[in-house]
Amino acid sequence: MIELPPELESPPVNWTRRHLLDLESLSADEISTALDVAQRFKDATQDCKVKLPVLAGVTSVNLFFEDSTRTRTSFSLAARRLGADSVEFSASSSSVSKGETLLDTAKTIESMKIDAMVIRHRSPGAPQMLAKNLDCSVINAGDGPHEHPTQGLLDILTIRQHRGSIAGLTVALVGDIAHSRTARSNIWGLKKLGAHVIVCGPSTLVSKQWEKLGVEVSHDLDDIVARCDVLNLLRIQFERQYTRPFPSVREYALLYAMNRERMERAKENILIMAPGPINRGVEVTPDVADGSQSVILHQVNNGLAVRMAALYLVTKASR
Numbered sequence: 001m002i003e004l005p006p007e008l009e010s011p012p013v014n015w016t017r018r019h020l021l022d023l024e025s026l027s028a029d030e031i032s033t034a035l036d037v038a039q040r041f042k043d044a045t046q047d048c049k050v051k052l053p054v055l056a057g058v059t060s061v062n063l064f065f066e067d068s069t070r071t072r073t074s075f076s077l078a079a080r081r082l083g084a085d086s087v088e089f090s091a092s093s094s095s096v097s098k099g100e101t102l103l104d105t106a107k108t109i110e111s112m113k114i115d116a117m118v119i120r121h122r123s124p125g126a127p128q129m130l131a132k133n134l135d136c137s138v139i140n141a142g143d144g145p146h147e148h149p150t151q152g153l154l155d156i157l158t159i160r161q162h163r164g165s166i167a168g169l170t171v172a173l174v175g176d177i178a179h180s181r182t183a184r185s186n187i188w189g190l191k192k193l194g195a196h197v198i199v200c201g202p203s204t205l206v207s208k209q210w211e212k213l214g215v216e217v218s219h220d221l222d223d224i225v226a227r228c229d230v231l232n233l234l235r236i237q238f239e240r241q242y243t244r245p246f247p248s249v250r251e252y253a254l255l256y257a258m259n260r261e262r263m264e265r266a267k268e269n270i271l272i273m274a275p276g277p278i279n280r281g282v283e284v285t286p287d288v289a290d291g292s293q294s295v296i297l298h299q300v301n302n303g304l305a306v307r308m309a310a311l312y313l314v315t316k317a318s319r
């Protein structure tokens, strides 16, 4: 256990939100504050390894209605390393199977004196609905294809650590943009901090409509790869697709997988990112995923710092 650094004794004055539901509604200043607090936690806890009991007495619950490895585990560890109690809720073994509604389930859990509810749900807007109806803080851990704000923050934190700042960088999000909550959160966050964002993939997964969000649309990875500072390779979300948006996985990989040949045409210091889980050989070849420019596991570690910051900010702001 280590001493609490003075800058973490009270939350930043410009953070007043009791919930973290999206990056769309956050200002650039609030996003920078969340990143700064995450970085402070990372530094103060030696890469999120050492306990810092800043949330002693706080209880958070992970309410996950979809599968997760990274997000669930890191929220749980983040809470514990900050001295909070963390409770796991498993939809498959709960009374949801007996017909209980999401709101009744959430209110039941809240009445056990919960301070923060972390929710992942397949329906866009589920966290917003809980935030309107509960007294505890709500953090969106992914609502269908809508947003995944802590993923957006950890991706941006990783870029900031490696490049110093976000403004002026060209960041391409490649893959299944249509079904990606990570893409939406990245777009909002990166644009607010001054990046040029490209969304790239087959036209069945990347429509021209995305230009309305102020991003560049491309259907040709080979055309854009040389001018990108960062490639964030998004998973093809087969489970959210009702029809196959490309003729075969092999054809998708030929056109859009980041591989050694494309790396030779990329900037020498390009960052290769993926929110995970990755389909090896589909969005990225194993040699690139595990290569020297890959920061995929840095993203995972930053997930702990960002989720420490999220739990701290929303629970301290609500007291």
Ligand code: CP
Pocket: 067, 068, 069, 070, 071, 072, 142, 151, 275, 276, 277
């Ligand atoms: N990136 C992400 O949300 O991963 P999990 O589904 O494993 O949480």
